Amino acid sequence: MRVWAGALRAAAAPGPLTGSFRERFDFGGRDVASWFPGHMAKGLRQMRASLRRADCLIEVHDARIPLSGRNPMLQEALGIRPHVLVLNKMDLADPRRQPTVLERLKQQGCSHVVFTDCQRDGNVKKIVPLVAKLVGDSPRYHRAESTEYNILVIGVPNVGKSSLINSLRRLHLKKGKATAVGGEPGVTKAVLTKIQVCEKPLMYLVDTPGVLPPRLGDLETGMKLALCGAIRDHLVGEDIMADYLLYTLNKQQQFRYVGHYGLTEACDDIQAVLRRVALAQGRTQRVKVLTGTGDVNMTMLNYPAAAYEFLRDFRAGRLGRVTLD
Numbered sequence: 545m546r547v548w549a550g551a552l553r554a555a556a557a558p559g560p561l562t563g564s565f566r567e568r569f570d571f572g573g574r575d576v577a578s579w580f581p582g583h584m585a586k587g588l589r590q591m592r593a594s595l596r597r598a599d600c601l602i603e604v605h606d607a608r609i610p611l612s613g614r615n616p617m618l619q620e621a622l623g624i625r626p627h628v629l630v631l632n633k634m635d636l637a638d639p640r641r642q643p644t645v646l647e648r649l650k651q652q653g654c655s656h657v658v659f660t661d662c663q664r665d666g667n668v669k670k671i672v673p674l675v676a677k678l679v680g681d682s683p684r685y686h687r688a689e690s691t692e693y694n695i696l697v698i699g700v701p702n703v704g705k706s707s708l709i710n711s712l713r714r715l716h717l718k719k720g721k722a723t724a725v726g727g728e729p730g731v732t733k734a735v736l737t738k739i740q741v742c743e744k745p746l747m748y749l750v751d752t753p754g755v756l757p758p759r760l761g762d763l764e765t766g767m768k769l770a771l772c773g774a775i776r777d778h779l780v781g782e783d784i785m786a787d788y789l790l791y792t793l794n795k796q797q798q799f800r801y802v803g804h805y806g807l808t809e810a811c812d813d814i815q816a817v818l819r820r821v822a823l824a825q826g827r828t829q830r831v832k833v834l835t836g837t838g839d840v841n842m843t844m845l846n847y848p849a850a851a852y853e854f855l856r857d858f859r860a861g862r863l864g865r866v867t868l869d
């Protein structure tokens with residue numbers, strides 16, 4: 545039986561609150577290790593092997609979690625290869641955070657960062673010249689003009705690696721999709737297809753399947769990755785994800801959800817919020833209830849569907865532009 549964690553917690557909690565929100569999130573003893581799918585270990589090995597042949601690395605990550613959830617395995621590669629960090633889905637992240645994020649990343653030794661929106665080709669034009677310059681400047685390479693560039697694209701699942709390749713092809717080659725794009729993590733399963741993205745300079749990108757860090761670290765990082773769609777929802781649980789999202793929105797004073805669902809005020813009770821979501825979105829279900837006088841059909845609010853809707857609204861940017869870190 546599925547346990548509705550949000551509902552259980554809410555039953556014991558006081559009613560809607562304003563201005564007094566949880567200071568810490570209760571993960572209820574969850575084990576983050578179970579969120580790491582086994583097939584990713586293979587992807588990691590393949591990625592390591594192809595690193596040796598690459599001139600440069602483009603690491604794509606979600607702009608909503610610019611400081612967490614990146615694969616630590618990359619650290620070993622950063623010293624060897626030029627590296628560009630593409631923070632994609634900038635259209636969903638809080639733009640006011642960009643300067644702080646850039647500063648923090650610089651302190652971590654990551655100084656070539658581009659914020660992009662690959663659905664609208666935003667800022668994608670900056671990437672090819674930057675990569676060409678970094679490879680050209682690298683003492684490792686004494687390149688002739690005609691030498692092709694082989695770039696490895698890496699990143700956790702669902703951050704937009706395939707979308708970036710398609711966007712580059714649209715901009716530089718006026719060509720359509722070469723690689724499948726999907727809303728679910730793990731769309732790119734066939735590894736290491738070399739795809740041309742530019743004629744001058746001749747540049748090929750190798751798309752890799754999204755690979756999560758072998759150890760997810762803490763629950764908070766795992767939860768943020770899940771909210772961004774890097775881990776399949778059912779592995780984590782839509783109920784706790786919805787609750788964590790509400791906790792984060794309140795903590796950051798991102799109260800767009802209040803008006804969006806017609807709530808009277810900000811609220812820290814996930815059950816109360818999901819009740820409104822269910823009513824606002826018509827997420828109800830008919831159930832048969834056995835009574836002393838026979839069966840009665842009743843309309844119940846569908847909380848799991850409401851939780852899914854809440855996550856979907858966040859991922860589509862309908863609850864505001866939010867940076868989770």
Ligand SMILES: Nc1nc2c(ncn2[C@@H]2O[C@H](COP(=O)(O)OP(=O)(O)OP(=O)(O)O)[C@@H](O)[C@H]2O)c(=O)[nH]1
Pocket residue numbers: 632633634635636660661662663664699700701702703704705706707708724725726727728729730731732733752753754755
């Ligand atoms: N809002 C927004 N959505 C984006 C952007 N880039 C990609 N997406 C969406 O994010 C989802 C994942 O994109 P993909 O390009 O398939 O991501 P991927 O990293 O190749 O995914 P895997 O194959 O799972 O590793 C798709 O639904 C895209 O439409 C962006 O800049 N902004």
